[in-house]
Amino acid sequence: GENVEQxxxxxxxxxxxxxxxxxxxxxxxxxxFPWYKQELGKRPQLIIDIRSNVGEKKDQRIAVTLNKxxxxxxLHITETQPEDSxxxxxxxxxxxxxxxxxxxxxxxxxxx
Amino acid sequence: xxxxxxxxxxxxxxxxxxxxxxxxxxSGHDYxxxxxxxxxxxxxxxxxxxxxxxxxDSGMPEDRFSAKMxxxxxxxxxxQPSEPRDSxxxxxxxxxxxxxxxxxxxxxxxxxxxx
Numbered sequence: 001g002e003n004v005e006q007x008x009x010x011x012x013x014x015x016x017x018x019x020x021x022x023x024x025x026x027x028x029x030x031x032x033f034p035w036y037k038q039e040l041g042k043r044p045q046l047i048i049d050i051r052s053n054v055g056e057k058k059d060q061r062i063a064v065t066l067n068k069x070x071x072x073x074x075l076h077i078t079e080t081q082p083e084d085s086x087x088x089x090x091x092x093x094x095x096x097x098x099x100x101x102x103x104x105x106x107x108x109x110x111x112x
Numbered sequence: 113x114x115x116x117x118x119x120x121x122x123x124x125x126x127x128x129x130x131x132x133x134x135x136x137x138x139s140g141h142d143y144x145x146x147x148x149x150x151x152x153x154x155x156x157x158x159x160x161x162x163x164x165x166x167x168x169d170s171g172m173p174e175d176r177f178s179a180k181m182x183x184x185x186x187x188x189x190x191x192q193p194s195e196p197r198d199s200x201x202x203x204x205x206x207x208x209x210x211x212x213x214x215x216x217x218x219x220x221x222x223x224x225x226x227x
Contacts, residue, residue, distance in 0.1 A: 102155040
């Protein structure tokens with residue numbers, strides 16, 4: 001089955017700096033890669049996603065890049081703010097499968 | 113739509129007791145997923161249903177766990193008997209075939225503590 005590895009497990013940045021979280025996946029048939037943000041005690045919520053026919057996608061301060069050859073994708077957050085502090089999860093969906101396989105999560109802390 | 117609704121939000125039970133977690137998916141969604149979240153193992157898929165039929169239960173940890181979906185608007189996850197190592201947050205999620213991003217939406221979760 002699919003295996004998704006996520007790094008780093010914790011990340012601290014100064015407010016205003018950029019943050020990058022990286023994930024690798026094992027199944028070349030994976031074609032959908034969402035990112036979720038989970039605030040303390042809350043549900044994971046989708047913040048951005050990318051399909052395998054696209055190399056990059058942006059939404060205001062967040063962007064996701066995908067390298068299909070290397071089987072990795074990354075989340076980029078620019079101009080970080082304290083409210084960006086949360087756990088971020090990457091995930092991958094394989095081909096016609098319906099379930100998502102999640103990475104282990106990254107605790108992002110934005111220091112004021 | 114009220115989103116995916118889970119109950120209870122918190123459950124504290126004694127070891128050996130039966131626990132039932134409940135989920136109401138978003139109306140019209142045809143897939144329902146049960147996940148377990150722990151610090152050690154992250155988000156693990158336990159089981160998922162398509163049109164009320166269980167498709168993949170390979171993530172169910174052992175026979176103490178069972179899940180049902182008697183109709184399109186309701187699912188349960190039961191643990192009997194419960195053990196302290198079952199303590200975790202259990203999330204239900206639903207999605208829609210054909211939606212651009214599959215409409216994958218999580219409920220608020222049930223925090224289970226087994227003492």
